[in-house]
Amino acid sequence: MIVSTRTGSLTFAEVAPGKGMDVALARTPADVLRWIDASGLRGRGGAGFPTSLKWELAAKSPGALKYVICNADEGEPGTFKDRVILADFADLVFEGMTIAAYCIAARQGIVYLRAEYTYLRPHLEAVLARRREAHLLGKGIAGRAGFDFDIEIHMGSGSYVCGEETALIESLEGQRGEPRNRPPFPIDTGYLGNPTTVNNVETFAWAACILARGADWFKEYGTAKSTGHKLFSVSGDCQRPGVYEFPLGITIEAFLQEVGGEDAKAVQVGGAAGQCVPRGEFHRALAYEDIPTGGSIIVFGPQRDMLRVAANFLEFFIDESCGQCTPCREGTIKLLEGVKMLQRGQCSMDYLEELCSLGETMQLASKCGLGQTAPNTFLSIVSHFRDEILGRTAAWSPE
Numbered sequence: 331m332i333v334s335t336r337t338g339s340l341t342f343a344e345v346a347p348g349k350g351m352d353v354a355l356a357r358t359p360a361d362v363l364r365w366i367d368a369s370g371l372r373g374r375g376g377a378g379f380p381t382s383l384k385w386e387l388a389a390k391s392p393g394a395l396k397y398v399i400c401n402a403d404e405g406e407p408g409t410f411k412d413r414v415i416l417a418d419f420a421d422l423v424f425e426g427m428t429i430a431a432y433c434i435a436a437r438q439g440i441v442y443l444r445a446e447y448t449y450l451r452p453h454l455e456a457v458l459a460r461r462r463e464a465h466l467l468g469k470g471i472a473g474r475a476g477f478d479f480d481i482e483i484h485m486g487s488g489s490y491v492c493g494e495e496t497a498l499i500e501s502l503e504g505q506r507g508e509p510r511n512r513p514p515f516p517i518d519t520g521y522l523g524n525p526t527t528v529n530n531v532e533t534f535a536w537a538a539c540i541l542a543r544g545a546d547w548f549k550e551y552g553t554a555k556s557t558g559h560k561l562f563s564v565s566g567d568c569q570r571p572g573v574y575e576f577p578l579g580i581t582i583e584a585f586l587q588e589v590g591g592e593d594a595k596a597v598q599v600g601g602a603a604g605q606c607v608p609r610g611e612f613h614r615a616l617a618y619e620d621i622p623t624g625g626s627i628i629v630f631g632p633q634r635d636m637l638r639v640a641a642n643f644l645e646f647f648i649d650e651s652c653g654q655c656t657p658c659r660e661g662t663i664k665l666l667e668g669v670k671m672l673q674r675g676q677c678s679m680d681y682l683e684e685l686c687s688l689g690e691t692m693q694l695a696s697k698c699g700l701g702q703t704a705p706n707t708f709l710s711i712v713s714h715f716r717d718e719i720l721g722r723t724a725a726w727s728p729e
């Protein structure tokens with residue numbers, strides 16, 4: 331089944347708000363965790379960490395104060411699906427957060443909302459107020475003595491790295507938004523040093539749906555390792571950009587037919603931090619076991635200049651690097667210089683090899699996901715579009 335906002339029918343619209351929580355509260359937290367585990371739900375923020383395992387680890391971690399954080403920072407270039415979920419299905423997101431709180435025994439939830447989504451805040455506050463009135467938040471939720479949980483909204487300030495969960499927590503605590511060393515992980519030492527689960531907006535919404543409709547319903551779609559549907563934000567050189575829902579495991583080829591991008595020469599999967607997949611690999615699948623993604627799909631038509639693409643992403647990473655560690659802070663600048671040399675036709679093969687080796691070092695030695703993924707697109711473009719990027723070196727003569 332393929333549905334999209336184009337047809338106006340995301341699966342979320344078929345799930346009655348409230349049902350998931352009713353089902354969850356009729357069971358023990360351990361049963362709810364088993365239910366989520368049976369569905370195979372994996373984090374929709376990009377890395378695909380099993381949701382039940384994250385919640386179970388946070389549940390087992392000692393501490394009386396625990397937190398549920400909804401990562402609504404959505405800063406990855408080309409991603410805008412969480413915005414749609416928050417605008418149209420906020421109840422499901424808050425329900426998923428409340429179910430997570432029930433599983434891990436948290437008393438406080440926080441939505442870390444992207445600064446650019448400030449306009450969504452009044453709507454989200456209104457949904458929260460309605461839920462409090464209906465005793466779905468607050469003390470003794472749904473008449474259950476001892477189940478106290480509420481959610482507050484915290485605004486981000488427009489920094490991409492604050493989407494990384496430990497930088498997000500630093501920012502919430504009022505510090506500079508810089509990633510922490512891991513371990514310890516947030517499930518042990520998260521917000522204010524307490525066990526914390528950080529999940530993507532879409533992950534919470536699916537968790538509520540899974541409780542409402544069952545693990546088997548969810549698993550009916552997708553692949554064995556990547557169960558269920560996923561939302562994708564589609565932009566670039568295609569006829570029908572927008573937010574789409576597809577079962578995980580869909581091939582890029584089938585995807586492009588749906589969005590009207592059949593003549594694409596490459597597709598950027600996973601935003602600036604993802605990978606650039608050339609036409610020759612369009613048989614590959616959007617799934618955790620093949621090409622994982624948080625949901626950003628940028629289509630590059632035949633006329634796109636791939637060096638311009640690489641330069642654009644590197645400029646973004648230079649702006650957004652927090653500057654804490656050298657491979658990321660200096661490496662992004664060096665790679666951009668290299669791209670500019672290639673654009674001028676002034677980069678020798680030896681130097682290009684050095685740049686690739688620098689990119690690989692950044693992947694290994696950077697402290698957080700930003701620096702680890704910053705060279706991905708550069709490396710993919712060098713590997714898959716060699717003829718195109720070296721074409722300009724014809725007028726250049728080696729020293």
Ligand SMILES: Cc1cc2nc3c(=O)[nH]c(=O)nc-3n(C[C@H](O)[C@H](O)[C@H](O)COP(=O)(O)O)c2cc1C
Pocket residue numbers: 372373374375376377378379401402403404405406490491492493494495496528529530531533698699700
């Ligand atoms: C630089 C960077 C930015 C990130 N931005 C986001 C984001 O905007 N939203 C998000 O859900 N995850 C983002 N992540 C991933 C989070 O660190 C974390 O893995 C995710 O929120 C976990 O949720 P999930 O298990 O539900 O996928 C980012 C990671 C990095 C390295």
Ligand code: SF4
Pocket residue numbers: 491509650651652653654655656658659696697698699700701702
């Ligand atoms: S990899 Fe980049 S963003 Fe991450 S900690 Fe290092 S400098 Fe900061």
